[in-house]
Amino acid sequence: MEIGKALLSGIPWRIKPIESTLNWRRAIALRYRYQYGLYTAVPVLWACLGSFTTGLWADLGFLSTLFFLELRPGKRMALQSLGFTIFSIYLSMASPSHPMPANVEAHTIRGTLVEETGSGNRTAWILETQEGRIRVQSSFGSRFVPMDPIPEGSLIEAKVTADTVPGPTNPGQFDFRSHLLSQGVVAVYKTDSLRVAARPNLLHRAVNALKDGLSAALNHTLPHAPECQRASALVKACLLGDTRSLDAELVEDFRNSGMLHIIAISGQHIGLLAMILLQVCSILWLPRKVGFGATALAVAVYVPVCGGSVSVARSAIMLTCMLPGIFWERPGATMNNLGWAAVACLVWRPEQILSLGFQLSFAATFFLVAYSRPFAVALAPLRRRRAALAGIYAALLMSAALYAGLYPILAASVHLVSPSSPLGNLVTIPVSSAMIASACLALLAYPLPLLPGLFGEAAAGCARALLASVHALAHGPGGACSAQTLATGWTIILLAWLVALPFAVRKGRARLLFAIGMTLIAGRWTYGQIRDFIQDKAVVEYLDVGQGDAALLRLPDAVILIDAGPPNAGRDVILPCLRAHGINRLDRVILTHPDLDHFGGLAYLAARFSIGMVVYPGIEGESQAWLDLRNILKERGIPVSAVRTGDTLYRYTEVTLRVLAPAFAGQFPDKNDNSVIALLERRGRKFLFTGDMGVPETEFLMRASREDIQGAVLKIPHHGSDRSNCLGFLRDLHPERAIISVGRHNRFGHPGLLTVKSLDSLEIPTLRTSQRGAIRCEMIGRSNSASPQWSSILDANGVDSYRRGADWD
Numbered sequence: 001m002e003i004g005k006a007l008l009s010g011i012p013w014r015i016k017p018i019e020s021t022l023n024w025r026r027a028i029a030l031r032y033r034y035q036y037g038l039y040t041a042v043p044v045l046w047a048c049l050g051s052f053t054t055g056l057w058a059d060l061g062f063l064s065t066l067f068f069l070e071l072r073p074g075k076r077m078a079l080q081s082l083g084f085t086i087f088s089i090y091l092s093m094a095s096p097s098h099p100m101p102a103n104v105e106a107h108t109i110r111g112t113l114v115e116e117t118g119s120g121n122r123t124a125w126i127l128e129t130q131e132g133r134i135r136v137q138s139s140f141g142s143r144f145v146p147m148d149p150i151p152e153g154s155l156i157e158a159k160v161t162a163d164t165v166p167g168p169t170n171p172g173q174f175d176f177r178s179h180l181l182s183q184g185v186v187a188v189y190k191t192d193s194l195r196v197a198a199r200p201n202l203l204h205r206a207v208n209a210l211k212d213g214l215s216a217a218l219n220h221t222l223p224h225a226p227e228c229q230r231a232s233a234l235v236k237a238c239l240l241g242d243t244r245s246l247d248a249e250l251v252e253d254f255r256n257s258g259m260l261h262i263i264a265i266s267g268q269h270i271g272l273l274a275m276i277l278l279q280v281c282s283i284l285w286l287p288r289k290v291g292f293g294a295t296a297l298a299v300a301v302y303v304p305v306c307g308g309s310v311s312v313a314r315s316a317i318m319l320t321c322m323l324p325g326i327f328w329e330r331p332g333a334t335m336n337n338l339g340w341a342a343v344a345c346l347v348w349r350p351e352q353i354l355s356l357g358f359q360l361s362f363a364a365t366f367f368l369v370a371y372s373r374p375f376a377v378a379l380a381p382l383r384r385r386r387a388a389l390a391g392i393y394a395a396l397l398m399s400a401a402l403y404a405g406l407y408p409i410l411a412a413s414v415h416l417v418s419p420s421s422p423l424g425n426l427v428t429i430p431v432s433s434a435m436i437a438s439a440c441l442a443l444l445a446y447p448l449p450l451l452p453g454l455f456g457e458a459a460a461g462c463a464r465a466l467l468a469s470v471h472a473l474a475h476g477p478g479g480a481c482s483a484q485t486l487a488t489g490w491t492i493i494l495l496a497w498l499v500a501l502p503f504a505v506r507k508g509r510a511r512l513l514f515a516i517g518m519t520l521i522a523g524r525w526t527y528g529q530i531r532d533f534i535q536d537k538a539v540v541e542y543l544d545v546g547q548g549d550a551a552l553l554r555l556p557d558a559v560i561l562i563d564a565g566p567p568n569a570g571r572d573v574i575l576p577c578l579r580a581h582g583i584n585r586l587d588r589v590i591l592t593h594p595d596l597d598h599f600g601g602l603a604y605l606a607a608r609f610s611i612g613m614v615v616y617p618g619i620e621g622e623s624q625a626w627l628d629l630r631n632i633l634k635e636r637g638i639p640v641s642a643v644r645t646g647d648t649l650y651r652y653t654e655v656t657l658r659v660l661a662p663a664f665a666g667q668f669p670d671k672n673d674n675s676v677i678a679l680l681e682r683r684g685r686k687f688l689f690t691g692d693m694g695v696p697e698t699e700f701l702m703r704a705s706r707e708d709i710q711g712a713v714l715k716i717p718h719h720g721s722d723r724s725n726c727l728g729f730l731r732d733l734h735p736e737r738a739i740i741s742v743g744r745h746n747r748f749g750h751p752g753l754l755t756v757k758s759l760d761s762l763e764i765p766t767l768r769t770s771q772r773g774a775i776r777c778e779m780i781g782r783s784n785s786a787s788p789q790w791s792s793i794l795d796a797n798g799v800d801s802y803r804r805g806a807d808w809d
């Protein structure tokens with residue numbers, strides 16, 4: 001028994017006579033009764049919570065909470081916790097920094113298909129090969145049209161070449177490279193030819209047949225009316241992990257309402273399935289252990305049926321870690337189960353520590369378990385009098401604690417939180433649970449008459465109610481709100497306070513600790529407000545939207561967007577950037593002219609973000625995209641106004657934003673020559689935004705405003721096109737710095753050779769978004785002599801200099 005305990009806990013125990021080791025069953029049961037879970041879970045969870053910044057968070061978080069924990073038997077527990085902390089840090093640092101192809105030349109690879117995503121010429125396949133898990137995607141723009149969906153487990157042979165996965169080039173942008181790393185992908189390739197070399201083996205064929213059978217049975221039981229299509233797709237996604245039929249708008253509603261966990265199979269789904277199966281086994285009069293074994297086997301089969309994703313397997317592992325105590329009727333501590341589940345998941349796939357899903361899953365479970373006992377004790381008097389009301393209060397408090405605990409992670413990763421989610425969980429969790437339970441019963445009763453249809457109707461009804469609730473939460477007050485990443489130190493303090501608070505209840509320090517935490521939070525908010533007022537900061541940010549224009553002005557009491565880039569920029573660049581900065585409203589949007597690469601991203605933005613006013617040069621576009629944008633602005637009630645020379649768009653103390661051109665709508669025949677030219681001035685610093693102005697508007701600008709624009713930071717017109725830029729204009733203006741907003745490898749050849757030579761000959765410092773990513777100029781202080789600080793997401797070597805505020809000469 002002592003040997004078993006030594007192996008399980010990693011702590012040296014006194015070795016007793018050898019006959020005590022014979023009862024291995026009792027050894028496992030006794031091991032599970034020890035309260036090691038807290039000391040196992042806390043360091044691992046801290047490593048997960050802090051891995052998105054630095055592995056040192058695990059040490060700092062553990063040390064900050066150690067004082068409030070009951071260490072029994074003392075040093076041994078501390079050593080165990082420290083061991084798991086070091087282990088977690090090692091795992092977080094052991095992952096490769098980049099998914100790098102092993103062979104940059106064209107070659108042939110063979111691998112087993114794990115997952116197929118996308119469609120058409122943007123299909124991608126995840127293959128398990130000898131070099132590890134790789135991603136193969138069809139070449140962009142190629143004529144290669146992939147075949148029909150390939151069964152999982154097939155042996156794939158493809159001729160591939162190396163592909164690159166660029167990191168984010170704008171604040172808040174989705175880091176696809178890190179996402180691939182968290183999924184265990186070590187290389188990315190592209191292909192123009194792919195074939196199935198061998199069919200799946202017997203096991204894969206059985207899993208695929210079971211998956212197809214369950215999908216067909218579920219389709220048969222669910223209603224087929226047109227108004228039920230979205231509800232049926234939601235049921236299939238929540239039960240079988242089939243998200244292909246979910247439309248983008250539905251997924252976005254779940255994300256903005258904070259309910260995205262409902263459509264991702266997690267512990268809630270696995271737990272409900274296990275409960276239903278256990279109840280069915282009880283009805284069939286099966287022995288407890290037989291029923292539990294059958295349930296465990298069903299959950300093991302359920303994982304590959306749902307696609308075998310990491311999130312599903314992680315939930316199954318968490319359930320499996322509870323098996324020994326329940327099977328031998330020696331339930332262990334929940335924290336113990338959680339701690340060993342975290343370790344098991346990291347041993348299985350160490351790269352999971354980089355995954356947001358892993359961090360959120362274990363952090364949410366930790367806070368739910370930690371706060372359940374204090375809330376139960378606090379509500380015990382009310383529960384004796386009004387059990388229903390106490391249950392509602394308990395659910396609301398647990399949801400609020402969960403929201404507070406996950407806030408730092410969500411703010412740092414997706415920059416999006418939903419304040420209404422604590423109230424929303426009171427509705428969505430019971431409804432989604434009823435939906436999943438009804439769908440499970442429909443499948444279990446499939447061979448019977450009448451019952452499958454009734455359960456299917458019930459599941460679809462719950463799905464419709466869930467869709468309505470989520471839509472109301474997403475679009476109502478307190479829905480999607482931008483959340484700026486907290487400073488590292490304050491994040492550690494907040495998480496340490498939230499982790500320590502429930503454990504301080506046992507030592508009678510809860511009130512003192514709560515008061516200290518609230519005082520620190522209030523002090524931090526007050527300090528931030530005073531600091532922002534004293535600094536009087538203004539920031540100009542030229543975003544990398546590819547072949548297009550977009551600039552964000554963060555002024556002392558307003559946020560202004562100048563142009564919105566091409567259509568995909570609103571979703572992929574501008575909205576994530578606004579959320580990363582904690583911005584929830586644009587006071588004004590300036591559209592320089594109606595070209596798609598300047599207004600395309602505004603349609604997506606206007607439909608989902610608060611905008612005060614849109615101004616434009618007064619000329620209308622003729623494209624369908626422009627007409628759609630005008631309709632969206634009208635539906636949303638966003639005023640649109642034409643501007644002309646002399647209009648002041650913003651004024652605050654010594655900061656002004658003025659319109660220099662055009663003098664009137666349609667001043668020149670070409671719409672590019674009617675671009676809105678805006679000048680931002682702040683204590684002698686000038687920034688000139690030029691749209692796509694050509695030679696006629698340039699000549700007008702130099703005649704009317706030559707002295708005003710001398711020495712300004714110039715956004716080079718028309719992405720550096722030769723026909724919109726001339727040596728004489730640059731020589732007369734002599735800008736302090738030139739910014740070229742241009743896409744990488746664009747088909748227009750921008751910037752033009754003549755423009756580049758002119759800038760070089762005049763020795764004008766020039767920055768391109770295609771080389772630097774987003775470029776930021778930050779002006780701090782109330783002194784005219786304070787020089788602006790220039791920085792970008794990427795410097796010339798691809799090093800992250802944006803965060804360290806590199807100053808360029």
